[in-house]
Amino acid sequence: MNLKPIIPIxxxxxxxxxxxxxxxxxxxxxxxxxxxxxGLFVLPLAPWVALLDKQPLEQTVxxxxxxxxxxxxxxxxxxxxxxxxxxxxxxxxxxxxxxxGCWRLSKRQA
Amino acid sequence: xxxxxLHKHKYExxxxxxxxxxWGLRANVDGLPLDYxxxxxxxxxxxxxxxxxxxxESGRYGNLAPYFAQGITNMIDPSPPLNYLTTAxxxxxxxxxxWVVMYLLVTLFEAFGVLILFFLCSRIFDSKxxxxxxxxxxxxxxxxxxxxxxxxxxxxxxxxGFFFFYASLLLAYEYWQKPSRWSIFALSLTVAGAWLIHxxxxxxxxxxxxxxxxxLLWKVPSIKEKVTHxxxxxxxxxxxxxxxxxxxxxxxxxxxxxSGGAESSLFGWYYSTLPxxxxxxxxxxxxxxxxxxAGLGLLQLLVNxxxxxxxxxxxxxxxxxxxxxxxxxxxxxxxxxxxxALPFIIAPLVAYGAYHLIVRNxxxxxxxxxxxxxxxxxxxxxGLGWGEYQGITGLKQQEHLTPAKYDALHWIQKNTPQDAELxxxxxxxxxxxxxxxxxxxxxxxxxxxxxxxxFVQNNGTxxxxxxxxxxxxxxxxxxxxxxxxxxxxxxxxxxxxGPMNVLSxxxxxxxxxxxxxxxxxxxYNNRMIGALxxxxxxxxxxxxxxxxxxxxxx
Numbered sequence: 001m002n003l004k005p006i007i008p009i010x011x012x013x014x015x016x017x018x019x020x021x022x023x024x025x026x027x028x029x030x031x032x033x034x035x036x037x038x039g040l041f042v043l044p045l046a047p048w049v050a051l052l053d054k055q056p057l058e059q060t061v062x063x064x065x066x067x068x069x070x071x072x073x074x075x076x077x078x079x080x081x082x083x084x085x086x087x088x089x090x091x092x093x094x095x096x097x098x099x100x101g102c103w104r105l106s107k108r109q110a
Numbered sequence: 111x112x113x114x115x116l117h118k119h120k121y122e123x124x125x126x127x128x129x130x131x132x133w134g135l136r137a138n139v140d141g142l143p144l145d146y147x148x149x150x151x152x153x154x155x156x157x158x159x160x161x162x163x164x165x166x167e168s169g170r171y172g173n174l175a176p177y178f179a180q181g182i183t184n185m186i187d188p189s190p191p192l193n194y195l196t197t198a199x200x201x202x203x204x205x206x207x208x209w210v211v212m213y214l215l216v217t218l219f220e221a222f223g224v225l226i227l228f229f230l231c232s233r234i235f236d237s238k239x240x241x242x243x244x245x246x247x248x249x250x251x252x253x254x255x256x257x258x259x260x261x262x263x264x265x266x267x268x269x270x271g272f273f274f275f276y277a278s279l280l281l282a283y284e285y286w287q288k289p290s291r292w293s294i295f296a297l298s299l300t301v302a303g304a305w306l307i308h309x310x311x312x313x314x315x316x317x318x319x320x321x322x323x324x325x326l327l328w329k330v331p332s333i334k335e336k337v338t339h340x341x342x343x344x345x346x347x348x349x350x351x352x353x354x355x356x357x358x359x360x361x362x363x364x365x366x367x368x369s370g371g372a373e374s375s376l377f378g379w380y381y382s383t384l385p386x387x388x389x390x391x392x393x394x395x396x397x398x399x400x401x402x403x404a405g406l407g408l409l410q411l412l413v414n415x416x417x418x419x420x421x422x423x424x425x426x427x428x429x430x431x432x433x434x435x436x437x438x439x440x441x442x443x444x445x446x447x448x449x450x451a452l453p454f455i456i457a458p459l460v461a462y463g464a465y466h467l468i469v470r471n472x473x474x475x476x477x478x479x480x481x482x483x484x485x486x487x488x489x490x491x492x493g494l495g496w497g498e499y500q501g502i503t504g505l506k507q508q509e510h511l512t513p514a515k516y517d518a519l520h521w522i523q524k525n526t527p528q529d530a531e532l533x534x535x536x537x538x539x540x541x542x543x544x545x546x547x548x549x550x551x552x553x554x555x556x557x558x559x560x561x562x563x564x565f566v567q568n569n570g571t572x573x574x575x576x577x578x579x580x581x582x583x584x585x586x587x588x589x590x591x592x593x594x595x596x597x598x599x600x601x602x603x604x605x606x607x608g609p610m611n612v613l614s615x616x617x618x619x620x621x622x623x624x625x626x627x628x629x630x631x632x633x634y635n636n637r638m639i640g641a642l643x644x645x646x647x648x649x650x651x652x653x654x655x656x657x658x659x660x661x662x663x664x
Binding site: 012015016017019020021023024025026029032033035036037039040041052055057058061062064065066068069070071072073075076077078079080082084085086087090091 | 119122125126129130133134136137138141142143144165169170171172191192195196198199200202203204205206210211214215217218222225226229274277280281292296299300302303306346349350353354597
């Protein structure tokens with residue numbers, strides 16, 4: 001599978017999140033925020049939006065616009081069902097969405 | 111990446127840089143301290159940050175922490191949870207404090223209008239220069255101290271609601287141009303997002319959905335496809351509404367509080383009361399010349415009305431929603447507060463007008479390339495807003511919870527039993543005592559004033575029974591609905607009100623500073639502490655930076 005189409009989306013999101021987080025005065029904190037934001041909200045939808053016939057910046061905008069509610073609504077449903085909202089859930093659900101997206105992207109590329 | 115690629119995408123690159131600038135400028139207003147929540151300026155954001163903290167610490171969603179619920183462990187949290195869940199997820203993964211993560215997300219929500227305006231206007235006008243102008247107008251909107259008030263003071267869920275409103279507009283226009291399954295499902299996510307972050311924005315967002323609904327009926331060819339699109343649009347909001355409805359019921363009276371007061375009926379004549387409402391904004395916050403350009407842009411749009419019909423319908427609806435409906439519909443939270451979105455709503459008109467008035471004439475008479483004229487105009491607009499921006503960044507110094515106050519709360523967390531009950535007699539108003547994470551009754555400013563007046567009038571005689579009104583204290587969020595029985599039916603708890611005696615608490619907290627007459631506060635604190643120690647066997651266990659904690663019941 002060629003992951004090249006998702007790299008600009010990830011890079012744009014990570015860069016955008018890093019710069020304002022530098023206002024904490026701590027580069028490590030900024031990197032942590034940037035990676036967590038991109039990893040949880042943008043990366044999962046990156047292979048999905050890469051399927052759209054749009055420029056990388058617009059794909060990134062769509063990934064952010066949809067990644068935030070998609071993650072939150074999933075966590076909300078798990079929370080209502082009394083499931084634990086622990087690290088494996090916060091990381092695992094986005095990872096699962098990313099994996100399915102990669103599978104779809106690979107099918108399109110094949 | 112070569113020169114031709116950069117040239118081809120110059121407007122996208124400029125829009126991206128404007129977005130980063132806009133996000134950074136917004137995050138800078140309150141600062142992002144990592145070691146104490148100094149960026150929190152009022153009760154609302156205190157609550158929002160701690161609600162996310164509760165999820166991080168307990169791994170559970172849905173119940174208030176006991177320290178928000180007068181010690182009751184199964185009281186439900188009725189607030190829309192999206193902001194708390196996203197913040198908790200990032201905070202848990204990154205280890206960053208919730209007050210930093212939530213403010214970064216909220217400022218992202220606010221700044222994201224730059225990118226949405228760029229793509230929306232580029233598409234509506236089929237012109238990236240106009241898109242960039244609209245984006246540039248949103249970086250530092252004129253009158254920003256009013257438009258950003260919700261962001262920097264802490265109406266953070268409100269700001270998130272606008273993010274989903276703007277996103278819904280972009281997606282609705284995408285669908286209007288080319289109906290597709292992905293765009294209608296995307297709209298479904300943003301509508302559900304509006305519902306789950308701040309219910310009041312759902313109504314104005316519903317306009318975008320209605321727009322799509324019309325398109326669905328008219329343009330999607332087959333019945334099967336119509337049904338599929340309708341299901342894709344409805345499924346996520348429907349599930350979210352069902353799952354959140356019982357909690358919404360607990361807040362519904364607050365959200366529908368009318369322009370004529372809590373008891374007002376839905377229909378009435380509220381024109382004269384509108385300017386007296388809190389957070390009231392209007393077009394008057396913009397400079398006259400800005401409105402003039404917007405008016406000229408609107409006139410030109412009207413001349414070309416066939417081409418720009420969706421935009422004109424949208425602007426007309428939003429104008430009615432914000433400026434006509436509130437005259438006779440009383441749900442102020444649903445109609446008036448949304449005026450904070452005016453810089454976004456008006457930007458397409460101004461950008462269109464400015465492009466035709468300024469950019470085209472500059473190109474024609476000064477022979478300046480289009481991109482240069484647009485970038486110069488954007489920089490001029492940002493420069494004009496800079497003075498006002500500098501004026502509000504001073505807010506960073508006005509900390510609601512100073513390091514000294516936070517230190518004392520941290521000491522309480524480490525050195526008192528988890529079930530200890532505290533009374534914050536002075537200094538910790540607007541929920542700021544809640545960072546102690548103990549059941550704490552805060553004598554907020556309105557509560558403290560009678561006690562101080564009585565102290566002065568009685569020539570310094572202390573009265574250990576305080577007239578607690580429960581107006582703005584830590585336990586304000588205790589809404590009495592208990593998480594027991596079925597999911598759709600809650601039990602009822604009993605909330606403590608009325609006068610309370612300091613001796614009935616485990617600890618009493620005093621701070622020598624509070625808005626008002628400081629010498630009186632210091633004298634009052636001294637007399638109260640003296641009485642607790644000398645007459646009632648209390649022990650002074652914390653004395654630092656003008657903050658005193660007395661253990662009352664040893």
